[in-house]
Amino acid sequence: MSATPTQAEITSALSRWLAPGSILSQPEDVRPFETDGLSSYRQLPYVVVLPQTEAEVQSVLRYCHEASIPVVARGSGTGLSGGALPHAQGVLLSLSRFMRILDIDVLSRTARVQPGVRNLAISEAAAPLGLYYAPDPSSQIACSIGGNVAENSGGVHCLKYGLTVHNLVKVQAVTMAGEIIELGCDALDSAGYDLMALITGSEGLLGVITEITVKLLPRPQKAQAILAAFDDIEKAGQAVASIIAAGIIPAGLEMMDGPATRAAEAFVHANYPLEAEAVLICESDGTPEEVADEMARMQAILENSGAIETRFSQDEAQRLKFWAGRKAAFPAVGRLSPDYYCIDGTIPRRTLGAVLKRIYEMSREYGLKVCNVFHAGDGNLHPLILFDAAKPGEFERTEAYAGKILELCVEVGGTITGEHGVGVEKINQMCVQFRPDELATFHAVKAAFDPEGLLNPGKAVPTLHRCAEMGRMHVHHNQTAHPDLPRF
Amino acid sequence: MQNTLHALMDQVRNAHATDTPLRIRGGHSKSFWVAADAPQELNLRPYSGVVDYEPSELVITVRAGTPLSEVESLLLQQGQMLAFEPPHFGPMATLGGTIATGLSGPRRAYVGSARDFVLGVRMIDGMGRDLSFGGRVIKNVAGFDVSRLMVGALGSLGVITEVSLKVLPIPAFETTLEWHMQEAAALTRVNEWGSLPLPISATSLHNGRLRVRLSGAEVAVRAAMRQIGGDSVADGALWWQLLREQRAPCFETERPLWRLAVKSTAAPLGLSGAVLTEWGGALRWIASDHAPAQLHKAARDAGGHALQFRGANPAHPQLGSLDPVLAQIHRRLKHAFDPKGILNPGLPGNF
Numbered sequence: 001m002s003a004t005p006t007q008a009e010i011t012s013a014l015s016r017w018l019a020p021g022s023i024l025s026q027p028e029d030v031r032p033f034e035t036d037g038l039s040s041y042r043q044l045p046y047v048v049v050l051p052q053t054e055a056e057v058q059s060v061l062r063y064c065h066e067a068s069i070p071v072v073a074r075g076s077g078t079g080l081s082g083g084a085l086p087h088a089q090g091v092l093l094s095l096s097r098f099m100r101i102l103d104i105d106v107l108s109r110t111a112r113v114q115p116g117v118r119n120l121a122i123s124e125a126a127a128p129l130g131l132y133y134a135p136d137p138s139s140q141i142a143c144s145i146g147g148n149v150a151e152n153s154g155g156v157h158c159l160k161y162g163l164t165v166h167n168l169v170k171v172q173a174v175t176m177a178g179e180i181i182e183l184g185c186d187a188l189d190s191a192g193y194d195l196m197a198l199i200t201g202s203e204g205l206l207g208v209i210t211e212i213t214v215k216l217l218p219r220p221q222k223a224q225a226i227l228a229a230f231d232d233i234e235k236a237g238q239a240v241a242s243i244i245a246a247g248i249i250p251a252g253l254e255m256m257d258g259p260a261t262r263a264a265e266a267f268v269h270a271n272y273p274l275e276a277e278a279v280l281i282c283e284s285d286g287t288p289e290e291v292a293d294e295m296a297r298m299q300a301i302l303e304n305s306g307a308i309e310t311r312f313s314q315d316e317a318q319r320l321k322f323w324a325g326r327k328a329a330f331p332a333v334g335r336l337s338p339d340y341y342c343i344d345g346t347i348p349r350r351t352l353g354a355v356l357k358r359i360y361e362m363s364r365e366y367g368l369k370v371c372n373v374f375h376a377g378d379g380n381l382h383p384l385i386l387f388d389a390a391k392p393g394e395f396e397r398t399e400a401y402a403g404k405i406l407e408l409c410v411e412v413g414g415t416i417t418g419e420h421g422v423g424v425e426k427i428n429q430m431c432v433q434f435r436p437d438e439l440a441t442f443h444a445v446k447a448a449f450d451p452e453g454l455l456n457p458g459k460a461v462p463t464l465h466r467c468a469e470m471g472r473m474h475v476h477h478n479q480t481a482h483p484d485l486p487r488f
Numbered sequence: 489m490q491n492t493l494h495a496l497m498d499q500v501r502n503a504h505a506t507d508t509p510l511r512i513r514g515g516h517s518k519s520f521w522v523a524a525d526a527p528q529e530l531n532l533r534p535y536s537g538v539v540d541y542e543p544s545e546l547v548i549t550v551r552a553g554t555p556l557s558e559v560e561s562l563l564l565q566q567g568q569m570l571a572f573e574p575p576h577f578g579p580m581a582t583l584g585g586t587i588a589t590g591l592s593g594p595r596r597a598y599v600g601s602a603r604d605f606v607l608g609v610r611m612i613d614g615m616g617r618d619l620s621f622g623g624r625v626i627k628n629v630a631g632f633d634v635s636r637l638m639v640g641a642l643g644s645l646g647v648i649t650e651v652s653l654k655v656l657p658i659p660a661f662e663t664t665l666e667w668h669m670q671e672a673a674a675l676t677r678v679n680e681w682g683s684l685p686l687p688i689s690a691t692s693l694h695n696g697r698l699r700v701r702l703s704g705a706e707v708a709v710r711a712a713m714r715q716i717g718g719d720s721v722a723d724g725a726l727w728w729q730l731l732r733e734q735r736a737p738c739f740e741t742e743r744p745l746w747r748l749a750v751k752s753t754a755a756p757l758g759l760s761g762a763v764l765t766e767w768g769g770a771l772r773w774i775a776s777d778h779a780p781a782q783l784h785k786a787a788r789d790a791g792g793h794a795l796q797f798r799g800a801n802p803a804h805p806q807l808g809s810l811d812p813v814l815a816q817i818h819r820r821l822k823h824a825f826d827p828k829g830i831l832n833p834g835l836p837g838n839f
Binding site for chain 1: 676687790
């Protein structure tokens with residue numbers, strides 16, 4: 001391979017296919033792309049391209065493939081695991097100009113959209129037809145649907161309505177070699193392996209997504225929420241288990257611990273009970289009859305589980321008010337502390353009490369405050385660690401604490417990321433969750449799409465070498481994967 | 489008897505070492521559809537048992553050889569179900585075979601398919617390595633989604649040894665309604681209903697008779713009945729059971745049975761031999777001697793794909809023609825998971 005081309009060489013080569021305003025390389029122009037939603041990681045991109053058509057994306061990728069230049073695709077840059085962190089010698093490929101909703105087919109309940117379209121914009125466009133796009137990550141006003149596919153994003157309603165992967169019909173992507181591939185089809189399944197499932201959540205390592213067809217759902221006639229307060233977080237956890245055990249799949253089932261509740265209340269004044277050690281928001285949707293029935297059943301279960309207070313939303317404004325605090329939990333916590341660090345582990349719900357106890361203990365050990373918000377329905381826990389990056393060593397201590405929480409999630413049978421992705425952030429914890437043979441399999445999957453390893457290199461899947469160096473060995477049931485092998 | 493994971497791994501490792509192709513077998517219930525050409529059998533049936541089931545987690549983990557019927561009875565005791573209503577096609581159908589074939593039943597169009605409910609898979613790859621992907625929790629985005637890749641891969645990428653699935657509560661109330669209606673009108677009708685917040689959980693269209701199943705809270709189902717009308721079907725539950733297992737009389741045919749998965753709104757295909765349309769119009773069964781190329785083309789034109797499901801000789805599902813770039817990715821994946829091509833050779837078709 002020849003030496004890495006200079007910025008000028010790349011810019012000049014790409015200008016054959018892209019308009020001058022679509023190629024950026026001056027520091028002041030590329031600065032806005034140096035980080036995504038995980039702002040503790042920054043890297044100036046070498047060159048930024050803003051193509052407008054799929055053909056331009058193909059040209060960029062073909063050229064980079066030929067010249068062995070790494071490429072990082074980027075949507076709205078709201079990701080929380082550093083998946084769109086630029087590569088120092090690479091091209092950052094922004095899909096922000098792919099902003100069009102191409103078609104909404106009301107009869108088949110699908111929308112064909114470009115990857116840069118905002119998640120919420122799809123539901124807004126479909127609203128006049130009585131339809132919406134179900135996955136609703138908290139960042140839905142800003143995050144792009146392409147990014148949602150790349151991360152397999154969830155949302156507060158995904159226990160009932162599924163993740164991104166459950167709401168896709170078809171994905172079109174360009175491979176690193178510049179070839180267009182169509183995954184999925186207009187039918188409910190397609191020939192061959194399920195590559196659409198595989199590319200969903202692949203964090204930009206397999207292809208650059210250029211067009212997406214999503215499923216739309218009929219908007220429920222009614223939604224109503226109950227807010228329940230508990231003086232003990234274990235009781236709240238038990239209430240969640242009892243609701244599910246009673247055969248109810250609530251549209252939303254969210255929990256906040258005492259510190260998160262108080263932070264949210266101070267921020268949005270949702271009238272949350274301040275004395276509560278845990279607050280649950282349970283939402284029911286469907287026909288008015290169905291909602292009334294489900295709400296009554298949930299209320300009985302919550303009260304039997306020891307709720308000190310239950311409140312029904314009386315109208316849409318109040319329902320949204322209940323949610324406002326939960327949806328604003330991150331910025332609310334952000335007001336308590338100069339910095340906070342958000343964690344995204346998933347645990348079997350039944351371990352919630354034990355896991356939270358351990359998180360609080362570690363909070364004291366590390367001398368760092370923590371608030372917890374929890375997608376209780378699907379076991380996705382978001383502890384928010386409060387810290388001050390200006391204090392020497394505090395960020396490092398925070399990262400160590402966060403790492404311990406993720407390892408705890410794996411230990412109780414959960415996972416290091418429920419919906420934010422691995423990116424650069426959790427790459428070391430991948431060595432805890434997966435064994436060397438499994439990581440090798442991931443690399444082989446990557447190579448099937450991108451043999452040269454040029455798409456988003458260094459993200460999502462650690463090298464075996466890195467895991468060995470980290471000294472983190474996967475321990476499963478107290479046994480290492482290959483007890484016969486010498487360890488480093 | 490390969491009733492331990494190690495015995496299964498040993499057999500695959502030996503097969504890998506000696507270049508011996510393996511025919512992966514569960515309950516032998518779907519061999520009419522897919523049958524690999526290989527002299528040596530790898531029998532998963534004895535590797536059975538429930539590993540973990542906690543109803544309030546909505547997750548069950550079972551070994552691949554566990555009979556589907558056993559899993560379903562266990563769930564039933566807790567008022568839960570495999571919501572994708574997998575067909576058994578035989579008394580000994582196993583959960584491993586269910587996931588490897590990736591087949592889903594009448595509820596599929598409304599709640600999701602086998603792959604939508606898979607949370608994690610433990611498997612042995614073509615080198616005999618024990619691998620785990622996904623997990624036992626509802627949300628998990630660590631690593632590539634290899635567990636869903638295994639669904640419908642017909643064992644060609646690995647031997648599934650354990651599966652974790654999301655389960656759902658059995659609906660409190662179900663009822664079936666019927667209308668007499670021609671195909672084109674019925675297709676429009678079921679798609680229009682799909683845009684409304686109605687608790688539809690299955691549809692079938694056969695010989696001018698449209699049937700719709702409603703599932704959910706009794707109040708919601710009754711409200712929907714008032715909204716859409718139709719005649720009540722007395723033996724509705726039995727009908728969906730017969731449809732799911734393809735034991736309804738319309739499936740009795742001497743001709744090859746083709747499965748055409750198409751866009752739900754696709755106009756009537758105009759092919760003779762129509763058997764039944766389900767999944768809100770998205771799955772059309774046709775019994776015919778038409779040339780395969782004609783059926784592949786009809787399905788492609790309707791936004792989907794065709795495959796022969798039952799016929800004189802159990803066929804390797806014919807993929808029609810995969811786009812060359814996709815075919816290359818398929819070959820590379822197959823090579824990555826099974827470099828010597830010993831797992832279910834010939835399945836799922838030639839790339």
